[in-house]
Amino acid sequence: MSQNQSRPQERILIKGAYLMTQDDKLGNLLGDVLVADGRILSIGRDLSDDRARVIDGTGSAVLPGFIDTHRHNWQGALRNLGPAWTYQEYRSQVQIGLGQYFRPADVYVGNLAADLMSLDSGVTTVRDESHISNSPEHSDAAIAAHQESGIRAVFDHGWPSTEAEQWQFGSDRTHPDDIRRIRNEVLFDDSARVTLNAMLRGPELSTPLVSEQDIRLARELGLRISMHVGLGEWGAQQQAVRQLEEAGLLASDMTFIHCCTSTDEELRMLAARGATASVAGALEVFMPGLGQPATNRLLAVGIRPSLSxxxxxxxxxxxxxxxxxxxxxxxxVLAGAAGPMDRTPGLPTFDAADLLSFATIEGARAAGIDDRTGSLTPGKEADLIMIRLDHTNLLPATDAAASIVAGGHAGNVALVVVAGDVLKEDGVLKGGDAVFEEAAASRDRLFHAAGLPLPA
Ligand SMILES: [Zn+2]
Incomplete structure (x- = not known):
């Protein structure tokens, strides 16, 4: 598989938009963006370019694309199955129940469905936490979907979902060795649109010895690391971050996902080592069992989190x-009605503008790709979205950030560009219709294999 598939890169000039650059030096301004050769060439007022196709940005905000720093893309064809599930129900139904029956073709379809809905809603980068490494072919299928969709993807190679219970919570199995093949033969170019990271279990889901061996393997391969920590009561007992600090393994190449029940002391350790965090703010409040979003506690130690x-x-x-x-x-939290970990008085707060930075530039930092994406900065790759503020649900858009956060939805996302490739325009996503029939067929086959009743 070639890593650098060439995709069309248009020369485009977006005129007269409200630019929310997420670049500290540029700030917000009414102006134009010129994209050429896959990169942002210039940002400013009254730009002109004879060769560029002009896109009218009047009444719209242009932002760097959203960056989702933790999604299990393989579950894309299983979306919206259990909005009222607990963590235990999710684990037993999906990871243990269905994961073992996934074929590579199901991984491909799930990943592609997840990528396409991401792009449609303005997510231009996804960090795919792929704990469906049931065979090398499963991982190859996940990567192939990212190559196909056009999204920027950080593929985080994880563990299998066969024998899921043996691979988590005290597991003595080391990380699947196939990550070496992927690094050496498939995702070897760290400047490509699809790159490789390691999704490790760490001391919370494996033994201390396995955790150390896995971390050393990732670093030997030159890979950044993501790790789920602070998962409910188990996370509070294990204190994975403290274990890593005491073992001398905690470092800035790590992104910690959830951190719901990580202690304040552990969050200070993260900050001191320059590590990053990913808050799954919706999942954590919808699904009982993990704990509550650590956003304010992270801010209190000086970490601006990414979102997932x-x-x-x-x-x-x-x-x-x-x-x-x-x-x-x-x-x-502010109303004093939050969980016990959030009762510290005077926790710092965030607003809509902060949330947009968490969902863009902080995501790029967490994924280690902020030199390439995450802000509208000349020289960076052109990953940008245009959100129509003149739609019925947002008019009159008094404050752009507040409007997008409080009322925005995928239907307001008019334009999506990844590395200069226009993937959604005039509100219409390009390609991908066929995948949704395949997604339904994949779901039906998986349900049948697992002995679950098929949906009516
Ligand atoms: Zn997760």
């Missing part, structure tokens, strides 16, 4: 819902 969807089996895969749910939980 997690699993579409429970929550919608768009970042609008994630931003709203994350904000909703903060309002419970």
């Amino acid at each position: 969807v997690d699993t579409e089996t429970i929550v919608s895969g768009d970042m609008f819902g994630v931003m709203r749910a994350t904000l909703a939980y903060q309002q419970l």
